[in-house]
Amino acid sequence: MDEGERPRAAITIDNLHFSYPGAGRPLFANLSLHLPAGGFHALFGPSGIGKSTLARILAGLTACSGRRSTAGPVLYTYNTERLPGWLTIGEHLRQVAAAPAATTTLATLEDRFGIDHCLNRRFGQLSLGQQNRVNLIRYLLQDFQTLIMDESLANVDEGTRERIIITLKEHYPDRSFLYISHNVLEVARFCRQIILLREAAKEPQIVAIEGLDATAGHPVSQTRLERTVLEILHAG
C-alpha cells in the first residue's frame, strides 16, 4: 500500500486478495482495478457480491493484502450515516463547509438537492431520502479527489437522483466519483465507466463497461441505452 509513482488512475489496486475471517471462500482473489482519474463512474453488481467491501478497501478503510495507490484524498460515504443530533442540518452543514468558497457551493447544492426547506430541522426529523441527500452534501463540501458513494442515494426518488447526479457532474468535472447503485438504467445512462464486480470464481473478477455519461446538455438515445443495459446484464 505505497504511494509510488503518481498514477494516472484515481485509485489503482493490484493483486487484491481478501476474505472475511471465518468465511469459506475468498471474496476477492487476485483482483485488480483502475478507477479512471476524473468522471462519474459506477461500481455495479448483485447484492452481496462485495461492492461495499471493495469500496472500503479502495478508500483505505479496510486493511488488505493488495498494492493500492491513490491520486489525492479519497472519501467514502454510505447511506446509513447519521449527523450529530444537537445541531440543525443547516448549522451542521455550515460548520463542515471547508473553505469560504464552499459556502456558495453549499447554497447551490441545498437548492439543487431539494433540502433547502429542511435546514432548521434535526437529522432525526428527516425522511430517509432527505437524510441521504444531506449526508452526501456535506461530503461534497470537503477536500477530496475521489468520492465513493455507497448507495448514497438509495432512498431518494429517481427524479431527484438524476438531478443530483447531473449537478455533481457539472460542479465537479475534475473529481472522480465511484457510485454504487442498484439501478442499472441510471448507471448505464449517467456513468462514464461501469466497473462490474463478479464472483471470485469468474476470471477476471472485474469487467469495465463503457457507460453513456449523459449530462444535462447531452441526453442519450433510447437504443444506445438499451444496448448498454444489455451489455451490463450479460457481462454480470
Add this chain to the structure above:
Amino acid sequence: MDEGERPRAAITIDNLHFSYPGAGRPLFANLSLHLPAGGFHALFGPSGIGKSTLARILAGLTACSGRRSTAGPVLYTYNTERLPGWLTIGEHLRQVAAAPAATTTLATLEDRFGIDHCLNRRFGQLSLGQQNRVNLIRYLLQDFQTLIMDESLANVDEGTRERIIITLKEHYPDRSFLYISHNVLEVARFCRQIILLREAAKEPQIVAIEGLDATAGHPVSQTRLERTVLEILHAG
C-alpha cells in the same frame, strides 16, 4: 379508529389530518385512502412527501385524527430493521417461523431470495441487500393480512428484487401488500394499484393509478409499460 362494518378494502382511512409537532404546514390534510383487499400495490411519491409517515399511520403505529379500519392484521416493515445479534440468521428465522407450515415456506423463500448461503452468519455480517431480504422473509412467515414494505428492498439488486416480487405474488395471492419503492419502472410493471402521494396542497392528495400487475406467466409489453410510467410521472 374503530373496526366498524367489515370493509371490502384491506385498509381504509378517511379524513386524515396529520402534522409533525413544530412543523409549519400539515403533512396530510383531509386525506382518504382505500387499499384494495388482496394484491401487490405500491405507495409512490418523491422523497420527503410522507410515504413512511402514511405507512406507519396505516399500520396503526402513529396516532392520528382520521377514521381507520382494517381487514385483518397489518404489519409494517422497513429497511433499517435489525435482527438480534446473538442468533445466526438461520436460527432466528426458524424461531420466528409461526406455524409448522411456515417451515417449508421458509425453505422456499430462503432459496428464492438468494440468502440460503448466509444462514449460519450473524446479521451484522451480511451485506445491506442481504439484510433487507432476511428481514423481509421473517415478516412473510407471520400471520398478516396486509404487509407494508417500506423500502424493504431498497438495497437489493434489480434482478433479485423482481424475483422476490414475483415470488410474493405467487405465494401470497390473497394477501395485500403495500410496497414503497423509488423505482418507477418496477412499480409500474409489478403493482396492481399505484397509490400516488402528492403534496398536501394538491387536491386530491392521493391519486390511484392502475399498474400492470405483471407475473411470471404474464410479462408486460414495453409500450404499455412506458404509458403507465408516463401516467405516474404526470400525475405526480
Add this chain to the structure above:
Amino acid sequence: TAADEQIAYRLKWLINASTAGDVVAEAEGLFAAEGLQVAILPGGPERDAIREVELGRAHFGVASADQVIRGLAKGAPIVVVAQLFQVNPLNWIYRPEQTTISSGDDLRGKVIGVTYGGNDETILRTLLQRHHIGEEEVQLFSVRHDYTPFYQKKVDLWPLYRNAQGVIIGEKLRAAGEAFAFFNPDQAGVRFVANSVITSAKLLAEKPELVQRFTTALRRGWQLAMAPEHAERTAELIHRFDRETPLPLIREQLALTRELVAHPSPADIGRIDLVAWQETEAIMLEQKQIDRPVDIATALHPLAE
C-alpha cells in the same frame, strides 16, 4: 467432649491485652475444665453484646457499664455477673510540654477530644460539671478512628484506653522523643465503671450453675492471666490474635492491665463494685443519659466461688 456445652461469648472489642483473661481461660483449658466449650467472638463499634444476649445469639458478653445501664433503662432483661476492670482504663493523653493538667480545673480552656455518644463524653461532661467549667470554656473536638488531629497538635487531650492504645501511642511519641502523660478521671473524682460481663436474666434463672461455671472459669482465667509468673505465656497467647502489636508492647500493656484489673489486689479480680455502679448510675441520671433510675443493684449478681 461431646457433652461440653457450647457457649458464645461476645467481647466488646478486638482481642488484645484488655481481653487477656478471656483468652487465657480458653487457651489454658479453664472453660473446658468446667465442661464448657466457649467461642470467643471479637467485638467492635457495630457490635452490641446486650442485643446479642437478649436475642440468644450469645450466652455471655462484655459491655461497658453505661451500655448496661442504658439497656436496663429500656427493659433489656440482662444481669451483670462480673466486673472486669476495677479501675476504668479510660484516660486522656496529653503532652505535658504543651498542656498542664494537675487537676480537673485545668481542663478549662483546653481543646479536648471526645467521642460523642461514647462513655468518655459522659465522663467528661461530669468532670466539667463537677469542676464548674461551662461548655463555652472548653473546646470539644469530635474524635474518630485515627489520631491525626492529636498528632498534629490540634487537640490537647485525646481519649484512649490507658492500657491498650495508651501504650502504643505512647511508644510512638517516645520514639519521636516527645513527652506524654495521662489524665485519669478517677483521680479527678469521677468513678465510672468500665467493662463487665453480662448474661441474660433468663439464663441465670434457668441454669444458674452454668452461669456459675462460666464465671468461675473466667475469673480463674483472669487470675492466671494477671499472675506475673504467667505474664510471658499470656503475652504470647494474646499475640496470636493481636499480631500487629509487637510482643514487648503487649507485655507493657499487660502490666498496666494488671493495675486496673487486680486492684487493689488479685483477690479483687471480677469483683462487682456496687458503690461504683451506683455512682455510675447517678452520673447517667444526672447527665440525662437515662430518664429514670434503674436500681442497678437488682441487676448485679456477684457469684460466690
Add this chain to the structure above:
Amino acid sequence: MLANRLLQFLLLYFLAIGGLLAMKYLLGLSDYVIPGVAAMATAFTEMAAIYLGDLLDSLRVALLGHALSLLLAAGVGILASRSTALGSLIRAAAYTVQTYPIVAVAPIIFILLGDGLASRLLITILVCYFPLLLTTISVLTEPVADIEHFFISTGRNRWSLQVAIRLYENMGKLITVVAGSATLAMVGTIVAEFVAADAGIGFSIRKALYQSDLAHILVALFLVGIWTSIYLGVLETAGALIEKKWRNPAGGG
C-alpha cells in the same frame, strides 16, 4: 414522578417498621433491641426537628458533592477514555483510588486537607463519583461509527467532538445514572460525616449508634429517605424534561 417516589418511600419505610415491630412483639424483645411504637413516637417528636436541621446541613454538602462528582467523573472519564498512556494512567488512578475504603484513607485525607468542609466534600465525592465515572468511560469508549465516520474521514475528529457525539447519543442512559447517583451523594455525605465531621445527619446517626439507640436511628433514616426521594424525584423530572427538549422523536423508517 416526585409524588410517586415519596409515596413509594413511605410505603417501604412503614413496611420495614412494621416488620421490625412484628419481630419485636412476636419474640417479646425489649425496647433496647427494637424500640416500641411509643418509643418511636417519642423519638420522632423529640428528634425530628433537630435531625431535620442536621439533614439540611448534610444536604448542602450532598448537593455540592454530587455536582462536583459529576464534574470529576466527566473530567476523569473524558481523560481516561483517551487511548493514550496518560489516559490509561488516569483511569488506573481513578480505579485504584476507588479500591481503598474511605476509612482506611481517612487519615491521609485529614493530613492533606485538615478538618472541615474540604475533607467532608472529598469523601462524598470519593463515594459518589465512581459509578458516574464507570458510565462515562463505558459510554466514551464505544464508538458511534455511523456518526463519527464522517469526522474521522475528513480529519475533523477532534477529541471534544467525539466526546460530544458519544455523550449525546447516550443521553438517556446518562440521565438515568446521574439521577440515580444522587442517592450515592447522600450516602457519601453521611459516610463522610460518620468518619470525619462533627455536624450533619451522619454525625447524629453515629452518636445514636454509640448509644445503641435504634429509635433515633430510625428517625434519622426516615428523614434521609424522604429527602433523598425528593432529590431523586426532582432530578428525574428534570432529566425527563431535558431529554424531551433535546432529543426529538426519530423520523419515519
Add this chain to the structure above:
Amino acid sequence: MLANRLLQFLLLYFLAIGGLLAMKYLLGLSDYVIPGVAAMATAFTEMAAIYLGDLLDSLRVALLGHALSLLLAAGVGILASRSTALGSLIRAAAYTVQTYPIVAVAPIIFILLGDGLASRLLITILVCYFPLLLTTISVLTEPVADIEHFFISTGRNRWSLQVAIRLYENMGKLITVVAGSATLAMVGTIVAEFVAADAGIGFSIRKALYQSDLAHILVALFLVGIWTSIYLGVLETAGALIEKKWRNPAGGG
C-alpha cells in the same frame, strides 16, 4: 492489559508514597504522623506475609460478593425496568436501601443475619450492586427500536426477549461497568470486614487504624491495590475476549 494495570498501579503507588514522604520532610512531620522510609520498610517485611493471607481471605469474599452483586443487579434491574407498579416499587426499594450508609444499617444486618459469611457478603453486595444496578436500569429502559419493532409488531415481545436485546446491544458498556465494579466488590468486602468480620484485610486495616499505624495501613493498601489490579485486569481481558467472540464486526455500509 494485565501487566499494564500492574505497572500503572505500581507507578501510582510509589508516586503517592513519594508525595507523602516529600510532605513529611518538607513540613518536618514526625514519624508518627507520616512514617519514614525505614519504618515503611520494616512494616513491609513484618506484615506483608501476614496481610497477604488476610487479603486472600478477603478476595474469596470479594469474588463471591461480586458475582452475587451481578446477579442481584441483573435481577433487580430487570424487575425494576418493567413499567409496572411493582417494577417501580422495586426500583424505589433498591434506591432507598442504597441511601442508607452501611454503618447505620450494620446493626440491623447483624440482628437479622448474625455473624459470619452471610453478613459479610450482604455488606459487600450492598456496596457493590448499586452502580451495576444503575447501568442495568439505564440500559434496560432504553428501547432498541430497530430490533424490537418486529417482535412488538408480531406480538412476540416477551419481556425476557426485550431484556436480552437491550443487554446484548449494550454489551460493551456492560462489560466496562462489570469489570470496573470489581474494585467496588473489593472495597465492599473491606468495609464489611471493617464493621463485621474477624478476618480479612479489612479487619487488619481496622486494627492498624486503631493503633494509628499508617505504615501498616500503607502495606495493606499496597496489597489491596496489587490484587485489585490483577482482578480488574483479568476481568477486562475476559471482557475483551467475550466481546470479540460474541460481537462480530459490522458488515459493509
